[in-house]
Structures are given as structure tokens and as C-alpha cells.
Amino acid sequence: MNHWWSQPSSPDALQDWLADFLADALQRKGLGELLSDPEFDTREVLSDPRALGFTSLDMLSMASRLAASLGLDRTGLSDLLLAKRSFEGWVDVIARSLQIDDKQIGFYSSGTTGSPVLTQHVVSDLELEASHFARLLPEISSLTPRRIIAVVPAHHIYGFIWTLLLPAALRIPVVRIQTRQRLPTNWATCLNNDDILVATPPIWHLLMDLGIQLPEQFIGVSSTAPMAEAESRRMRETYPGATFLEVYGSTETAGIGFRHDNNAGFELLPYWNLQQANGRSELRHELTGKRHFLNDHLSWTDDKQRISISGRMDDTVQILGHNVHLPTLARMICAHPDIGEAQVRAMPDNQSGMTLHYFLVPNTKASEVPAWCERFSAWLRENLGNVPPPASVVISDKLPRSALGKPLSWNINDYARIKGVFHTTT
Known part of the structure; x- marks a missing residue:
């Protein structure tokens, strides 16, 4: 039985996940500029943390967050992160723990103005989402995907589903690009026809703004934030031979809906049910029974087939x-x-x-x-x-x-x- 961390399509899954986790720690420390240096290795966070300004408390916090994300607390191996403080040591400890229990995984919110909040997910639920999109792609595109080109981090839920789980579902390899170290004019030349480019709205905006040439036929995916309607239309006009899929979701819920045309609404994933309760949007997962009250304003379109998003209810x-x-x-x-x-x-x-x-x-x-x-x-x-x-x-x-x-x-x-x-x- 294959697991997300030992798939033939992603043989370096754990190394990729940990490298992105350490890069995030650098960004939260205000050291994100280091990631633009091609000679800098994120492994230095573990091999020489003091040189980067990480205190012993910082390292304890980092190890604790990793243990909570990957379930090392459940397997009792979390303390080994302190004893084997190196990149290779952490990969080894993580692999040993996942061999015991890999049924759940946690993701931290991408907030920058407060303490990151952890949300736990059952891996099989996320695999269900990946399987749905694997079935959807042939319905919305005549292309046969050959590779996934990832310009998003693997330790965030969007990157985890689309660059670790989906390659396994499609049985195709994934190629990771460090966009901080390469100009778009250079890394975009890596793309071929029939590739799936997994990116974010700012990346798509940059590609269009710079007039970057992309293959005639590819599948483009965007998530982390709904794209403005004008920007979505511009994207499809700029690359008319491509198929674009926008995914709406959150760290707490994973994917909620998607759209693949210029329609303003998103189609709900088939297992979500949307209701309004006390002025708030409530999602219920029909397979697991989980309920989520959303901070986004959601409403049905006139045909009751799609949902529209009209901002948030809080100050975030x-x-x-x-x-x-x-x-x-x-x-x-x-x-x-x-x-x-x-x-x-x-x-x-x-x-x-x-x-x-x-x-x-x-x-x-x-x-x-x-x-x-x-x-x-x-x-x-x-x-x-x-x-x-x-x-x-x-x-x-x-x-x-x-x-x-x-x-x-x-x-x-x-x-x-x-x-x-x-x-x-x-």
C-alpha cells in the first residue's frame, strides 16, 4: 500500500514537505529574503540555527509545530526531533513516525498577524478531494496530464492536495520550482504541453503582467484566494488554449468549490452541503458529518447551481x-x-x-x-x-x-x- 509520503510519483515527498516547512519558519522570522539566494540551503535552519537568529525556544516551538502537524505526538517520537537535529535526522524521525500512524495531518493557518492555528485533517478525506479532481480534469479538458509543475509549498493544504496527493491519483510525476530563486521568464520555459501548473493568484497575475509565454495547451490551477472576476477572465483570454481551474477553500475545510469558466460562481464539491444559519454560512460534509461555520459570505446564484463569495464577515x-x-x-x-x-x-x-x-x-x-x-x-x-x-x-x-x-x-x-x-x- 502506497502512502502520501512514499509515492513513486513523489519520491522526495518528505524532503519537499520539510524544506517548505523550514522556509515558512524563515519567513515567519522575517528572514524570507534568504530564500532568494540560490546558494542558501534551508537545511541551515537545523544545522546552524544560531547563525540565523533562532533561539533554543524558537527551535522548541518549531519542533512542536512539526510534531503536531505530522502526528509525532501521537506516536511518541516527537522528542527525537531534539536529539536528531539535522535535516536528515528530522526526515528519518518523521518517516519512522508516519510508518506507525499517518492517518491524520495538520496544517497551520497562513496568518501573519497572530499565532498560527492548527487544523487537523483525516488524510483519507483529502485523498477523496484529490480523487474527485482527478476524475474532473478529463471532463473539463481534452488534455492528458503528463506532469504537475508546482510553484506552491507542499506543507500548505493546497500544495499538499495538488502536489502530493493528486500526482499519486493521476500517477504522474511532480516537478517543483523555487520561484524565489528564478525569474518567471526562466522557470516558465520548463513547462510543456499537457502539464498542470499549480500556482496562486499572485503568480498568475505576474505571468500575465510580464507577458510570459506558456505552452499552447496546459491546465492551470489557482487557489488560496478567489480570483477577481476581471482577473479570471483576463487569464483565460491571455492563454486561450489552456484549461483553467480555480479552487475555493480554506485551511480549515480543504477544498469547497471550483470553477472552470468565466461564470462568477463556484460549483460545490459533491460532498458539501451549504446552509445559512443565524446569518452565517454553514457547510456540512455529507460523508463525515463535519460542520464548518465560514467567515466568508456565501450565497447561491440564481440558478441554485453555484455559490458566490462576497467578502468576509470579520476583519481578516x-x-x-x-x-x-x-x-x-x-x-x-x-x-x-x-x-x-x-x-x-x-x-x-x-x-x-x-x-x-x-x-x-x-x-x-x-x-x-x-x-x-x-x-x-x-x-x-x-x-x-x-x-x-x-x-x-x-x-x-x-x-x-x-x-x-x-x-x-x-x-x-x-x-x-x-x-x-x-x-x-x-
């Missing part, structure tokens, strides 16, 4: 694949010693999706603002390195508020540009 937005809780981000910014008040908002951008915008009230003189902006940029990189950078930052002596003191939105065009993304009151 998804930017470049990361969940950002706006009030928490504002509080984190206020931890800067010079910031008196801060307001954060997200705005849709027709080209790049949702973007962050800051309105700050610093305790500094107007004449010193340009120099202060440079210092603040350095502080953001050091302290919020895993948060997507803001598209604009307004510096003012007070926040925009109504006569009743309620926060107001603002128009960036009303403020003079200082330098880069920074603006100030005129």
Missing part, C-alpha cells in the same frame, strides 16, 4: 495568500516606539488583488518625516517581515475621523508623496 483579509487580521496588524504597528496611533485598511486592486494601506500618526516633527520613513521601513522589515508590504503609508498628525469620532476611510490622492509608498498631509 487575504493578501498574497496570507490571512491578515487588520486590527491586530494596527496594534502591532503601534508597538513601534514612535507611533501614537495607526489605522490599517485593505483595498482591492484590479491588478494585484487586495493591498494593505497604513495611516500613521507618529510622534515626530514634520521636518524629520523623510528620514523617519526610512527608519520605519527598516523596522517593518525586521519586525513584520512576514506581513505583505503596504501599498501606501500616510503620515499625518491625526487619524481621519467623523464628527462622532468614528474612523473614516481616506483617499491616497489627497496626500502628497514623500518617497516610495510614503505620503503626508499637504
Whole structure:
């Protein structure tokens, strides 16, 4: 019997999973720029953590998160991660544990403004989803997939299903590309006709923006965030010979729905049932009985055949694949010693999706603002390195508020540009 971590289609599955897990740890530490260096090896996180600023507590936290993800706590082998602290040692410990119990796997939320939250999934449930898409692909495309080209991490649920489970279901190999180390003009030449390219909305946007040539016939998959309708249509117009599949889901639920045309709605996966309860969208899994209350606003289209997504019910937005809780981000910014008040908002951008915008009230003189902006940029990189950078930052002596003191939105065009993304009151 083959297991997800020992499939002929993905002989290096564990190594790929662990490398992406360590890369994520670097990003959460604000060291994501290291991943752009082709000479840097993520194994250094384990072989020489102190050189990268990882403390003993950081290493304990990392080992604990890995143990919780892959079930080493259940098999009693988690402490071996401390005794065999090397890349090869961790792969060996993980493999020994999975041989005992690999029925469940956990995924951490992609949030950048709080502690990652773990969601456990039964592997067979995720294999059911992979099997469904393996059957769906021949129905929506005349192509016979030959390879999966992965530009998404294997330790996230989207990457796990589409670059570890689906290759096994289709019995085709997977090729992983490190997009941080190669320009799109270079790695895109690796694609052939009949390949499946598994990517995210920002990657698809970049390919279209740069006018990257792709094979005439391929299957493109996008997930982590619903694509704007205009962007989805643009993608299909840019690559008319390709078949595009957009997958809607979350870390908590796995895949929920999909669409493969310019229709604005998503088809639910056959085992999900959508209901409205107390003003919230409730999903029920008809095979497992699991229920999920969603933070997204979902509603049926007029023909009751598809669902539409109209934003979230909370203050969390998804930017470049990361969940950002706006009030928490504002509080984190206020931890800067010079910031008196801060307001954060997200705005849709027709080209790049949702973007962050800051309105700050610093305790500094107007004449010193340009120099202060440079210092603040350095502080953001050091302290919020895993948060997507803001598209604009307004510096003012007070926040925009109504006569009743309620926060107001603002128009960036009303403020003079200082330098880069920074603006100030005129």
C-alpha cells in the first residue's frame, strides 16, 4: 500500500514537505529574503540555527509545530526531533513516525498577524478531494496530464492536495520550482504541453503582467484566494488554449468549490452541503458529518447551481495568500516606539488583488518625516517581515475621523508623496 509520503510519483515527498516547512519558519522570522539566494540551503535552519537568529525556544516551538502537524505526538517520537537535529535526522524521525500512524495531518493557518492555528485533517478525506479532481480534469479538458509543475509549498493544504496527493491519483510525476530563486521568464520555459501548473493568484497575475509565454495547451490551477472576476477572465483570454481551474477553500475545510469558466460562481464539491444559519454560512460534509461555520459570505446564484463569495464577515483579509487580521496588524504597528496611533485598511486592486494601506500618526516633527520613513521601513522589515508590504503609508498628525469620532476611510490622492509608498498631509 502506497502512502502520501512514499509515492513513486513523489519520491522526495518528505524532503519537499520539510524544506517548505523550514522556509515558512524563515519567513515567519522575517528572514524570507534568504530564500532568494540560490546558494542558501534551508537545511541551515537545523544545522546552524544560531547563525540565523533562532533561539533554543524558537527551535522548541518549531519542533512542536512539526510534531503536531505530522502526528509525532501521537506516536511518541516527537522528542527525537531534539536529539536528531539535522535535516536528515528530522526526515528519518518523521518517516519512522508516519510508518506507525499517518492517518491524520495538520496544517497551520497562513496568518501573519497572530499565532498560527492548527487544523487537523483525516488524510483519507483529502485523498477523496484529490480523487474527485482527478476524475474532473478529463471532463473539463481534452488534455492528458503528463506532469504537475508546482510553484506552491507542499506543507500548505493546497500544495499538499495538488502536489502530493493528486500526482499519486493521476500517477504522474511532480516537478517543483523555487520561484524565489528564478525569474518567471526562466522557470516558465520548463513547462510543456499537457502539464498542470499549480500556482496562486499572485503568480498568475505576474505571468500575465510580464507577458510570459506558456505552452499552447496546459491546465492551470489557482487557489488560496478567489480570483477577481476581471482577473479570471483576463487569464483565460491571455492563454486561450489552456484549461483553467480555480479552487475555493480554506485551511480549515480543504477544498469547497471550483470553477472552470468565466461564470462568477463556484460549483460545490459533491460532498458539501451549504446552509445559512443565524446569518452565517454553514457547510456540512455529507460523508463525515463535519460542520464548518465560514467567515466568508456565501450565497447561491440564481440558478441554485453555484455559490458566490462576497467578502468576509470579520476583519481578516487575504493578501498574497496570507490571512491578515487588520486590527491586530494596527496594534502591532503601534508597538513601534514612535507611533501614537495607526489605522490599517485593505483595498482591492484590479491588478494585484487586495493591498494593505497604513495611516500613521507618529510622534515626530514634520521636518524629520523623510528620514523617519526610512527608519520605519527598516523596522517593518525586521519586525513584520512576514506581513505583505503596504501599498501606501500616510503620515499625518491625526487619524481621519467623523464628527462622532468614528474612523473614516481616506483617499491616497489627497496626500502628497514623500518617497516610495510614503505620503503626508499637504
